[in-house]
Structure formats: structure tokens, C-alpha cells
Amino acid sequence: MNSSDIERVSFPNGASCLLLRPVQATQIAPAFVVMMGAIAGVNDYLVARARALCANGYTVAVLDYFGREGAAPDISTPERIGVAVAALDDRRVLADLGEILEWARTQGFPLSKVGLFGFCIGGTYAALASAQHAVGCAVDYYGQLNYASRTERKPLAPVDVAESLKTPLLCHYGDWDRLVSREEIDGFTSKLRTAQKPYELFIYNGAPHAFDEWFRPAIFRPAASSAAWQRTLNFLNWHLRGDIGTH
Template identity: 30%
Template sequence: MSDSLTATTVHLAGEDGSRVEAYLATPGSDEPRGGVVVIHHLPGYDRATKEMVRRFAELGYDAICPNLYSREAPGADPSDAAALVRAAGGVPDERLVSDVKVAAAYLRALPHANGKVGVIGHCSGGRQAVLAACRLDLDAAVDCYGAFVTGTPPAEHPLNVTNLVPLLPQLRAPLLGLFGAEDKFPSPEQVAELDEILTANDKPHQFFSYDGAGHAFFAVDRPSYNVAAANDGWERIETFYAEHLGA
């Protein structure tokens, strides 16, 4: 496997007519390969997320991350864009699903695509990855500590987020869940509830919860980073995607 890759900015044709900025990384080989849609977290289309996109290309996948805030704040600093969109109420679920759909189609149309596309998200993106996998034809989904897949979101605040419990029976892709045992949102109880619902509905899934790890243990630039959990988590992701997105 080559570690050569190309990373660049592209623009997707949003279903609402918008031009959606996206970060694309592709391996330097001519081998057939799967694709990965990376959903950025609530803090935005930032450097850490783009590093993950490049890592998936290094692992042999075409990877893309749509800038979910490019409509409201094109070209803005990621944190400024995140603040603006947050104050405006956040990204509606319908728009998120549409943007992931367009991004997945873009990956499937690339020259070396094998037609298989997975999705991954962290934190708010973890919930959105599950949402996308319930609504779209995807081949694998990874939820990294997404809160409010189960559980009750706060009411009476501008970001109107609902849990995904009613949608879970429609999950269309195998799900890998990576969680911190010390996390409070999602709590171990909420993870257990998700596990029970998926088991009851015969939905293939694998969950791993790491002792000593809290929320955001993959975030290399934050105090929550947990080396052991992150390293094992990346290995789980590699294995999971190799199984479900391989040529």
C-alpha cells in the first residue's frame, strides 16, 4: 500500500442548489477502493477533521468532508463559522442527510471507486453518522461518541436536536461504535440502550467502550486525548472499513 495521497478542496452541488465546499483526499494508487464521508464535529470544518480525511486516504480510501457551514460562512475561520451557525440554530438534520448523500455520490463517481462508501463522525458528527446510515444507502457507519443517538436532548434551546430512537429500526449499514466509559454524553447507559435497540432489531453492530477514556478521546489537540483508546479505536476503524468497504 502506498502512502502517497492528494488532498484538495472541491465543491459539491448541493441538492438545494448551493455550492458546498468539501475537503477531498485520495490515495495515489490506481487500486479500486472504497470511500469514506467524514462528518465534521460541531466546532467545525477544522484542521483536526481534515487530518482525519487525509488519514483515510493514507489508509487507502477516497475520503471527503463536506463543510456543513459553507452556506452560511463561506471562507470563514472554522470557529467563526461554527459560532455563526450555532447561533442560527445549527445544521438541520434534513440538510445534513442531503449533504452526506451528495458527498457519497461524489465518492462513488470517482475513477477508482468500488462503489462502497462508509461514513464516520465524532461527537455531534457521531449522531449525524448514525442518522445518515438510517436514511441513506451506505455500506458502513462509525459513531465516535455521538451524544443523543439515544437519551433526551435539552429542550427550549435554539439547537433543536432530537434523538434517533425512532429511526434506528431503519439503520441500513453495519455500525461500529467507539465510546469512552467515562463519558457522560453518551453515558454508558445510553450506549447500552443503543446496543439493546440494535440487537432487538437485528442490526449488525460492534461497540467498544474504553476504560479511562472520556468524551473526545480521538482529539489529538485537546486535553481529552487518550492515546490508548485512540490507537485502539483507529485499529478498529481500519478493520471495520476493510471488511465492509474493501474491494
Template identity: 30%
Template sequence: MPKLTRRKFIAISSLTAGFAIAVQPISAKTITTDLKGIIAGEVKIPVKDGIIPAYRARPTFGKDFPVILVVQEIFGVHAYIQDVCRRLAKLGYLAIAPEMFYRQGDVSKLTDIAEIRKVVSKVPDAQVMSDLDATVAWAMKSAKGDPNKLGITGFCWGGRITWLYAAHNPKVKAGVAWYGRLVGESTALTPKHPVDISKSLQVPILGLYGGKDTGIPLDTVEQMRDRLKGCSTKSEIVIYPDAPHAFHADYRPSYRQTEAEDGWKRLQAWFQENGVA
């Protein structure tokens, strides 16, 4: 029987220009960052088996920009994640958010959270690690990125990935994980979780969590914090006692301005202190 090979794919559809349908209506507190002084828009990233779309933002002028990978929530690379990239570009970074679910489906067009979760559950961690590796390679080769200044940040689903990718790629200088899940069942697609790699973590990670997050129990956050004490590299977890899940997501009712702004200041300081600036 002839060996079957996976057909290569090409990213022909564009990233959504607005917000994921499932998160309507949009909050009046939504932050919109303009394009003054930066270049921003969709790009195509060559990956192992084809091409995936990504959103890229960087300063208009210059080169050798420090690179920040921005990893999406379960809603895809929609307007909020794109704006986060523009905010980072205003700070002097080359920020890139690759569409991590591209092969499995366009979650931005789905209205049912349950259907979105079905798509996300089919995404292998190995695929994500490989696609992020490819994004880093593209940033250095095609987008004027500095290979010696690489950071990562992610939200919710992307918060978990932030921990895992920092353990996967030793070139990462620092990471900031926003309310990412820390524990879980070991499966073929998700063999390890942040608590499993905590002891061997060589990259300083700042974890930002909400004390009233109903999806991420505080005991799991404390478990992670305790495990990090044995690391050779200093990581830190900050818990905002009154914040719910997704407190940085300014387009949602969960947004908490005080905690979000404090977390953003901590992110900037963390990257500067750890060589990603």
C-alpha cells in the same frame, strides 16, 4: 404576494488551514499526516442551493476508490478533521469532509463554545442529509469514487450524524461513530436521534464510546446497545471504561492514545469486514 425563493449561495471562503480558535492551545501530541502518496486539499461540492467547501484526500494514483464520508465535530472542518482524511487516504480511501455548518456560520473563527453551540443548533438534520447525499454524488462523479463501497465515520456531533445518515442512505455499507450523542429532544430541526432509528437500522455501525464521557451518559449507550439487539444487521458498541469524551482528538487534552489507536484499528477492520475496502 410573490413567492419568496432562497438565494443560492457560493462557497467563497476557504476552510481554515489550522485548528479552530476555540480549541487553543493545541496539544503537543497532535498527529500530522504528510502528503506522500496522496492528493489532499479543499474542493467545492455542489449542493441543492449552492456550493459548500469540503476537504478531500485520496491516493495519488488509481481509481474506483472506496469512499469514506468524514463528519466533523462542532468545531468544523479544521486541521484535525483534515488530518483524519489524510490518514484514510493513506489506507487507500477517498475521504471527504464537507463543511456541514457553512450556511449557518464559520465556527472555526469563534472563541466561545456557547457561541459555537448557537450556530450548530441552527443546523437542520435534513440539510445535513441532503449535503451528504450531494457529497456522495460528487465523489462518484468527480473524484473517482466507487459507488459500491461507501462508508461513513464521524466524531462527537458527527458521531450522531453517522448513525442517522446510515439509516438515511441504504447505499452506505458501514459506519463508525465516535462518541456521538444517542438520545435527545425531538424538534423541527432534529426530529430523530440514533435511538429512534435503531430498530430499523440496516447498516452495520461500530459505536466507540468513553466510560468517563460526562456528556454522553453510559445508560444512554447501554440503551442504544440494547435496542440494536433487534436489528437484522449486526452493529456493535465498544466502551472504553477510562476514556473521556473526544478521546480520539489528538489535539486536545482529552486524547487517550491507547484507546484512540485501538479505535482506529477497529475502524479499519470494520470497514474491511463490511465491504468498504
């Protein structure tokens, strides 16, 4: 991972993020995006996605879930992935996110110019945080919408807070997703519609969970990835800049 253009920012409560700023000054209205990854944490894929947003003029903070621990958990098997997800405390992650949002405000980015953007468990956090903070918008790539049970570390799922969302939400899911069922998607969107919350949700036929991860050929779906990214840029540009263009 080439970190020559990446700054690590640490906060008093122990939170940390990687900060990427646009290389060149532009006439594009400034905006800020907090990016949150899958349970693997910060990796080359996530940094590449952050760089792509920077190329479109965004300042990006990549939340590091495991900065305190110094390393991401062992996710070498499906069972260990499940253990790692269950162990990550939603309350702590959302508190860390809140601290980044407050810091962004001190850097000249009001909440209306801040977007949340998450993949997998990061998508879940983007949806959960949308019920806490009136940011400009949020993007959820295949985040879990419901939990099998509520625990101390995971007291609420997105379906529990759908009617309290404070910001427009964009969601991307594959119809082969083994972690998020169509019934869960329908239940979530039903609550959004009932509460008249602004959202857009797309289902990509033939796409499994994590279909955007190009470093995993077995699950990467290039057409779905390209379409979801273009829609994401349009969504962010409109809600954070008032411009449908992709610059």
C-alpha cells in the same frame, strides 16, 4: 492547514466538501468515505484524520457544515457550543450528505463501497444517515444517541431510527463521556439487538468525550485513540473491501 492536495467540491444546493484522493495508485480496491467532524467544523485535526484514511487508499470527502456561512460558529464556551449544536439543522446536513453520496456514485463509487465516518455531532449524523442510505458501513465516534427534546432542526435522534439502520455500524465511546450516558448507549444497543442490526460498540475505560482529539491534552487518551483507530480501519477495510488487513 496545507491545502495543496485538497480540492473543494461544491454542489448546486449549497453543500460543499473537501476532497482528498490517494496520492498513488495502488492495487487496493477503491473505496470512498464521507467524513463528518465535530461542531468545530473542518480543522487541522479532521484533515489529518482524512489524510490518514487516504494513506490507506481511501478517497475521502470531508463534509463542510459551514461552507455556506464561510466560517464555523463561535464555540469558545460550553454555552456557545450548545447554541451552535442546536442551531445546526440536521435535515440540511443529511440532505448535503445525500448529495455527496449521489456525486460519489457518478465518480464510480456505488453505495456498497462508501463508508460514513463521524466524530461527535458527525458521529450522530453517521448513525442517522445509516437509516437513510444502504452504504457499506458507518463509524460513530462518541456521537449523541438521544436528544433532550425534538425540534424542527433536530426531529429525530439515532435512538429513534436504530431499528431502521441499513448498514453495519461501529461505535466508540468513553466511560467518562459527559454527553452520552451508559443508559443511552444501552438503550440504543438494545434496539439494535432487538431489530437484529449488525453493530460493534466499544467502551474505553478512563476516556472522556472527544478522546481522539490529540490537540486537547486534557482529554486525549492515546491508548484509546490508537485502539479505536485500528478497529476503525479493520471495520472499513472489511465492509468496503472485503479484507480485514490494514494495508
